[in-house]
Amino acid sequence: MSPPPEPLLPLGLRLCGRRVVVVGGGPVALRRVGALMAAQASVTVVSPTIVAALEDLAQRHLIDWLARPYEPGDLHHAWLAMACTADAAVNARVLTEAEEARIFCLRVDDASHASAWMPATGRSGRVTVSVHADRDPQIAVALCGAALEAVETALRQHPQRDDRHRAQAASSGRVILVGGGPGDPELLTVKGNRALGEADVVVVDRLAPLTLLDGLREGVEIIDVSKIPHGRFTPQEEINEILVSRARKGRVVVRLKGGDSFVFGRGMEEVLACKEAGVPVEVIPGVTSAIAVPALAGIPLTHRGLSQGFTVVSGHAAPDDPRSTLDWESLARGGTTLVVLMGVENLPLIVGALLEAGRDANTPLACVMDGALPSQQVVLTTLAAVSSSGAPLELRSPAVVVIGAVGAFAEV
Ligand SMILES: C[S@@+](CC[C@H](N)C(=O)[O-])C[C@H]1O[C@@H](n2cnc3c(N)ncnc32)[C@H](O)[C@@H]1O
Incomplete structure (x- = not known):
């Protein structure tokens, strides 16, 4: 023996x-x-x-x-x-x-x-789980995974257990901007998910992964501040005020947005409002729809031999709109893949500007609607086709439009 x-x-x-x-x-x-x-x-x-x-x-x-x-x-x-x-x-x-x-x-x-x-080791925030299973590494790894899941469940239900520093921070109130990714809850970052577990208040946009709300702790206040194109919206000043006032009451406020907060997300305005009010604010980056939505439709924004870069622009102001500060001629000639967000309404005008500036009429143009959602839809056409027949019938908001040779990879 x-x-x-x-x-x-x-x-x-x-x-x-x-x-x-x-x-x-x-x-x-x-x-x-x-x-x-x-x-x-x-x-x-x-x-x-x-x-x-x-x-x-x-x-x-x-x-x-x-x-x-x-x-x-x-x-x-x-x-x-x-x-x-x-x-x-x-x-x-x-x-x-x-x-x-x-x-x-x-x-x-x-x-x-x-x-x-x-030991087999796993981490969740500031908690470390280490398992020695009588020197059996495989059992240790399995037990460590199970223990970590239990820890994460406990932290979601009792975030103040995470550590005393966090509890102190929470008592003084703070704001966490969480980039939620393009809509699939699994594309939220681990750090963003953890922040949601700590939240007392979640201030949410329509394009954030809304299914995450169902998993929040009981009692978490949810405030919907969605801005619907041509529809209901909460002014940005009011959103800033909600963030600051809730945090001042000692609450952990998560501002949950679609994609990344700093890509057409007005995230910096919220950061500045918090800083001006003396409220601690943290930014957790998210997976932006500008890159992820094309990827989910099979489109790489760069590809050797086809595209050496990409440019992400907002199409909310048409090229001839005095509010537009974009140089469409340079964009047409730049040779990079062009990614247009918020471009549904102005697509024919955008295409017209690109063609006028000399972009090849056969350039592929892919539209990805409802990216990362079960309703995701992809349409592939060309600049010439949009110019002659108008925007594709299926085009609807939200959509990411990709213009460039790589668009041909679209999985329709
Ligand atoms: C106000 S911008 C916010 C962008 C966001 N901050 C990001 O990083 O993805 C909204 C635009 O993002 C694009 N968008 C966001 N989520 C999308 C999705 N799931 N599918 C397609 N387009 C999306 C659309 O062009 C939409 O009009």
Whole structure:
């Protein structure tokens, strides 16, 4: 009968600025270096060759790289060592030096002899879950995933448990601008989702992923400030006032918008209003419809040999409208993919301006309506066709219009 495994002491190491030596430069070392960099350790990798991602980190001076085989003495001044080579003999020598110098050491090939053991780890905000499952890494990973889900559920229901700092911040009130992505709730960022879990108030737009509202905690105040084209709208000043006044009452206010708040989202106006009122404000970027909606229709905005860039413009003011500040001639000749948001009404005028400035009449023009939603629809046409027959019949708001050779990739 084998003896019971030696018990472990679970520990949190503060490695910020402390030297950690990783011997080995393959994918396993890369994985460990990622975790060490998150802990802000001062990492030295010892290996004659390293994978490209590690080489890049070394070139950017984010880690040190000793480009040679391990030599005794390499662990000098280290707080922690990691033996990550594919050579058991080298790993054993690293462990021996570490033992002699009383430096804790992990060993990838034979953890049973190492003085330290890496747990399965997951993070949610400021909470870290680490699982040692009697040295069985697969069980540890599975349990860690389950534990993390439980933590996230608990934090959504009781966000004040996340940590005392957050609770304090919440008591003084603040605003978080969350870019919600183009409409599919799964395209919200993890950070944005976490912010929604903390919210006391959610101030929402019509193009935000509305299905997320259903998952909010009971009691969260929802304020709809949608601006419908030619329809109901809440003036921006009133929205600013809602954000500031709720935050001043000590509430965590999430401003949930479609796409990214800083892409035609008037996000900066809200940030400035909060700053002027002395209300703490944070911006969580979102997946903008300008890029994601074409991608969901199969259209890359750049593609080698076809397009070396893209330009995103608003089409809400027609080219001949005195409010328009865009130089349509340059846009026509620029050679980049043109992405038009809010261009439904003015599409024929926009196409006319591009043709007049010399853009090829056969240039593909793709319209993607309701991108990322079950009702998503894609139409592919050309500048010439819009010029002769008008905008496609299916065109309706919201739509992203892509003009350029890459439009031909549209999956209709
Ligand atoms: C006021 S702008 C806001 C853009 C947003 N901040 C972003 O980054 O995606 C609204 C325009 O974005 C585009 N848009 C947003 N969501 C869309 C979607 N799901 N499908 C198609 N177009 C969308 C449309 O052109 C719409 O008129």
